[in-house]
Amino acid sequence: MDYKDLNDYELVYQVRESDDVAYSLIVKKYSHLVDMLARIYLKKNRNIGIEYEDLFQEGMVGILKALDDYDAQTLFYTYASLCAKREMERLIKAHKRNKHMILNNAVSLNLTLKDNDDIVLEDLIPSPFNLEKYYISECNYNKMIDFKYELDLDDSPIYELKLNGFSTDEIAILLDKNYKYIDNHLHKIRKKLLQFI
Numbered sequence: 001m002d003y004k005d006l007n008d009y010e011l012v013y014q015v016r017e018s019d020d021v022a023y024s025l026i027v028k029k030y031s032h033l034v035d036m037l038a039r040i041y042l043k044k045n046r047n048i049g050i051e052y053e054d055l056f057q058e059g060m061v062g063i064l065k066a067l068d069d070y071d072a073q074t075l076f077y078t079y080a081s082l083c084a085k086r087e088m089e090r091l092i093k094a095h096k097r098n099k100h101m102i103l104n105n106a107v108s109l110n111l112t113l114k115d116n117d118d119i120v121l122e123d124l125i126p127s128p129f130n131l132e133k134y135y136i137s138e139c140n141y142n143k144m145i146d147f148k149y150e151l152d153l154d155d156s157p158i159y160e161l162k163l164n165g166f167s168t169d170e171i172a173i174l175l176d177k178n179y180k181y182i183d184n185h186l187h188k189i190r191k192k193l194l195q196f197i
Helices: 008-016 020-044 052-069 076-096 098-105 128-135 138-150 155-163 168-174 179-196
Strands: none
Touching (some): 008 020, 008 052, 008 076, 020 076, 138 155, 138 179, 155 168, 155 179, 168 179
16 A cells, blocks of 8 residues: 555554554654644743753644544544644643642752853752751761761762761762662661761
8 A cells, every 4th residue: 555645534544553654654754744843832931940851742732632532523633733723722820720830939959040051050059968067066066977887888988978068969979870870878867867866
């Protein structure tokens, strides 16, 4: 079968007959429409914290729903476009609700400074360990130092570096570990530290 000669109506029919090639062709064809719509909606809704990938994904869900529900009373393009828009608008409406306000207004700690890409916002904020060092009593500070001996061999160097003011990124580089690994261990160490003190 030569798929290039098939129109959208025929491709939808082939998809409903479980034709994987027709499915791939129609998804590829309409991904360009979804891309264009996602960029338009993203531009109109920058201030709510929504991302292009989320809009694109919801638009593709709309295309898949259109494949299931299409009844040939209109052009498939019109119906698919309507379904993609509907899904994106539903996502935008959900993001605008008050329960998402905190997330929508949040600023990433990995945000780089305009004048220096090497410095991220996290580097400018004092770490919890440094704050504790300044605000707790001398007795608790000594406990924090002794706490290092309570940790296993993986956590001890991470704790010591953090106590000495290194950022999570710097610790990851120094210990040749990825950022997420170090971040997870720091959260675990903080919980143990609070129990220890």
